Amino acid sequence: MSKERIKIAPELFEIMPPEYQDLVDRATYGNETRGWKDIGNAKELIEEHSLCAGCPESMAFRYILASLPNPEDTVMVGSTGCTSLVFPHVAVHNIHSLFGNQNAIASGLKRALSVRFPDRHKDVVVLAGDGATVDIGLDMTLQAWFRQEKFTTICFDNELYANTGGQESGLMQKGFVAKMAPVGKTFEKVRLPEIARESGCHYVVNCTVSKPNLVEKVIKNAIHVAREIGPTYLQLYTPCILEIGKNSMEGLQEMRDSEKPTERFAYKEYVSEPAKELLTEIAAKEKERKAAAKKQLASQGA
Amino acid sequence: MTTRYKVMPGPEHFLPPSAASMGNSLPDPGQGHIHGSIVPEEQAMEEAAKQFLAAKVPTIFPGPLVLWAWNEKAAKKAKAIRHLFETLKDCVASTQTPMLIPMPDYRPKYPKINPEIEINPNHPNLTIWHNKIDACIFVGVHCHQANLSLKIIRGGTDCYTIAMCAQAGHEDAMLSVRDTTADKILRLADWVKKLKGTVEPPK
Ligand SMILES: Cc1ncc(C[n+]2csc(CCOP(=O)(O)OP(=O)(O)O)c2C)c(N)n1
Ligand code: SF4
Ligand SMILES: [Mg+2]
Numbered sequence: 001m002s003k004e005r006i007k008i009a010p011e012l013f014e015i016m017p018p019e020y021q022d023l024v025d026r027a028t029y030g031n032e033t034r035g036w037k038d039i040g041n042a043k044e045l046i047e048e049h050s051l052c053a054g055c056p057e058s059m060a061f062r063y064i065l066a067s068l069p070n071p072e073d074t075v076m077v078g079s080t081g082c083t084s085l086v087f088p089h090v091a092v093h094n095i096h097s098l099f100g101n102q103n104a105i106a107s108g109l110k111r112a113l114s115v116r117f118p119d120r121h122k123d124v125v126v127l128a129g130d131g132a133t134v135d136i137g138l139d140m141t142l143q144a145w146f147r148q149e150k151f152t153t154i155c156f157d158n159e160l161y162a163n164t165g166g167q168e169s170g171l172m173q174k175g176f177v178a179k180m181a182p183v184g185k186t187f188e189k190v191r192l193p194e195i196a197r198e199s200g201c202h203y204v205v206n207c208t209v210s211k212p213n214l215v216e217k218v219i220k221n222a223i224h225v226a227r228e229i230g231p232t233y234l235q236l237y238t239p240c241i242l243e244i245g246k247n248s249m250e251g252l253q254e255m256r257d258s259e260k261p262t263e264r265f266a267y268k269e270y271v272s273e274p275a276k277e278l279l280t281e282i283a284a285k286e287k288e289r290k291a292a293a294k295k296q297l298a299s300q301g302a
Numbered sequence: 303m304t305t306r307y308k309v310m311p312g313p314e315h316f317l318p319p320s321a322a323s324m325g326n327s328l329p330d331p332g333q334g335h336i337h338g339s340i341v342p343e344e345q346a347m348e349e350a351a352k353q354f355l356a357a358k359v360p361t362i363f364p365g366p367l368v369l370w371a372w373n374e375k376a377a378k379k380a381k382a383i384r385h386l387f388e389t390l391k392d393c394v395a396s397t398q399t400p401m402l403i404p405m406p407d408y409r410p411k412y413p414k415i416n417p418e419i420e421i422n423p424n425h426p427n428l429t430i431w432h433n434k435i436d437a438c439i440f441v442g443v444h445c446h447q448a449n450l451s452l453k454i455i456r457g458g459t460d461c462y463t464i465a466m467c468a469q470a471g472h473e474d475a476m477l478s479v480r481d482t483t484a485d486k487i488l489r490l491a492d493w494v495k496k497l498k499g500t501v502e503p504p505k
Contacts, residue, residue: 007371009380012364012404017420020406050413088409 005029005072019043023091029072032289036066036212044071044091051082054248056238056255057156060209061086064127064154067219068092074123074223075113077106079137081129081163082240083156100137102126103144103153110151123223124151130171131161134190138170145199148230152222155192155233158240166243171235173264178243193268196233202272203232208255208265218269224282225275232275237265309338309476311463312456320453321473328471334479335471346479347486350439350464351493353477354390354400355501357437357462361401362387363421367468368442369404375484376442382487383441389491395503401433405440408447423451427458437462440475441482449474466490 006024008016022043028034029044039045039062046065049058061083068074071092078087080099087094097105106126113122133141133155141153159176161167166179170190177184193206203225205218215236222232239254241247246254258265271279307324326338334346341349354360364383371377383402390400403421410424417432423443429435438461440448445467452463452474465475466482479486 009369009371009377011380011384012369012402015402015404015419016369016406017404017416048413088407088411 019047027091028066034066034071036063036216038066039063039212042066046086046089049089050085052242052248054241054251055082056209056241056251057082057158058086059212059251060156060215060236060238061090061127063209063212063215064125064219065090065092067216068123068125069220069223070121070123073117073121074125075109077102077109077124077126077128079126079128079132081132081156081161082158083127083129084163100132100135101140102128102132102137103140103149106151106153107144107147107149110149121227123227125223126151126153128153128155129162130155130157130159130169131167134170134192142195142199145196145201145231145233148200150226150228150230152219152226152232152234153196154219154222155235156238157235158238158243159189160240160243162240162243166240189264193233193235193270196231197270200231201233201270202226202230202275204234204268204270206235206265206268208237208259210252210255210259214267221279225271225278228278229272229274306338309456309474311460311476313458313460314456316457318453318457320449326473328473329478329480331481334477335473336477338473343479346477347490347493348497350477350479350490351497352501353437353462353464354439354494355393355497356504357398358504359399359401359433359435359437360390360394361403361433361435361438362390363403363405363438363440363443365405365440365443365447366407367444369406378484379442379482379487382484382491386487386491386494389494393494393498397504401435403429403433405443405447405451408444421451423447423454426451426455430455430459430461435459435461437464439464439466440472441466441487442468445469445472448472 008024026042027044028038028042045062051058074092076092076094078084078096079102106124110124157171159172160169160178168181168185172185174188175184193204196204203222209215222234226232237258241251307326309321329335329340332343333340334343336346336349368376368379387402405421408423411422415422417429421429455461455463463475465472465478467480468482471478471480
């Protein structure tokens with residue numbers, strides 16, 4: 001992998017808007033150690049976004065992009081919702097699907113990519129809101145898992161339909177009153193992580209996005225497992241600060257409060273046996289790579 | 303067919319029809335079209351050069367297929383486009399301002415586009431209005447995005463649109479040639495050079 005694929009024609013370089021020039025000069029593509037620490041330096045990791053100021057989705061989005069192990073060969077599939085406002089700023093191939101259809105689109109895409117590029121890893125990552133994943137798209141979500149489609153599904157769980165003004169979603173908490181759901185939710189938050197496990201996902205995590213290094217780890221794990229073994233699912237709490245009446249600075253605290261051991265976003269993980277084996281193997285290789293790099297650095301210094 | 307929908311500079315109206323739906327067909331190899339009428343390719347090239355020499359702000363809009371060096375062919379086309387632009391600058395009067403503005407992306411730009419330095423197919427009129435562009439060439443833009451854009455331009459501006467298409471031509475442009483290669487772009491530059499001084503420049 002490298003930046004070879006994003007070269008601007010030299011004769012037209014100077015007329016390109018600066019963000020594209022910077023993308024080519026400073027993208028992290030091809031850098032094996034890319035991760036959340038590159039945020040702020042690399043153009044493809046979103047500088048500007050059009051979400052509400054302080055929306056945790058904007059940070060979650062950056063962490064995900066920074067953690068993709070293979071960004072040049074990754075296609076993300078989005079759905080309607082607040083996330084779809086960010087995709088135009090993202091320098092990773094992406095498809096906007098009809099609301100709820102994201103896992104069906106991703107299934108076809110992944111299969112087509114496997115046929116077209118049999119010798120290359122092509123990762124497909126779905127990123128959609130809870131309304132798209134759990135309500136309108138639940139059929140597509142589950143069927144993809146039943147069929148063992150090899151891609152990662154990420155749900156930005158903000159516990160309501162944010163983009164349309166705050167309607168009730170399956171992932172909303174029982175009793176919650178939103179702007180467009182004044183009666184209050186009458187049934188429990190759908191337990192999609194458990195359903196994912198029972199539906200055949202090999203790696204499932206339920207957490208908040210308060211810790212970038214943790215998000216990086218779970219994204220990488222989920223993508224590697226999906227690539228080699230089968231479907232994976234991440235449910236990430238990205239509170240809609242607008243709808244729950246918090247201001248821009250309060251998103252992080254909201255996530256910290258919700259991830260306490262007794263709360264609904266306490267870290268929960270399920271890893272199937274084959275996935276465990278794979279992740280152990282990857283961890284061992286990573287350790288070797290780090291040791292070799294350290295050795296090389298030491299020999300250069302000597 | 304005797305009656306043909308004439309694809310003319312607008313503003314036509316909010317939603318102009320697609321020329322194909324009005325019965326206009328695409329040129330065959332070796333041909334082009336002017337306002338929807340099929341003509342020999344060389345005639346279309348000559349007319350394109352004339353339109354550019356007569357415009358106040360003749361502008362080339364290169365799209366992603368030529369802005370990015372996907373392969374050797376794309377890089378050659380980019381070189382030819384640069385040559386066309388330099389030729390144009392040499393051949394126009396001081397009252398004319400040729401421009402070269404990229405269409406690097408098809409995705410809508412949020413929160414806003416900078417119309418001074420780029421064009422976007424979802425709202426191309428903004429760039430045309432801002433720079434007062436009265437004639438433009440699309441080159442290296444994928445078919446669907448070009449057609450969408452050409453219709454919006456026809457709907458809301460009076461800009462003369464020319465499409466140098468790598469495939470079968472664009473019926474939604476006012477003038478189009480097909481099977482565009484780097485050589486064909488260089489030939490258009492030759493036409494501009496040849497016609498220099500023969501077209502009344504704008505006041
Ligand atoms: C087929 C279809 N149905 C309904 C809508 C309207 N719609 C747009 S966004 C949205 C809710 C999105 O909620 P969610 O998936 O939770 O994303 P969020 O905005 O909360 O991030 C709905 C219902 C649509 N765009 N398309
Ligand atoms: S409405 Fe909510 S989820 Fe959407 S951008 Fe604003 S804070 Fe974020
Ligand atoms: Mg939501």
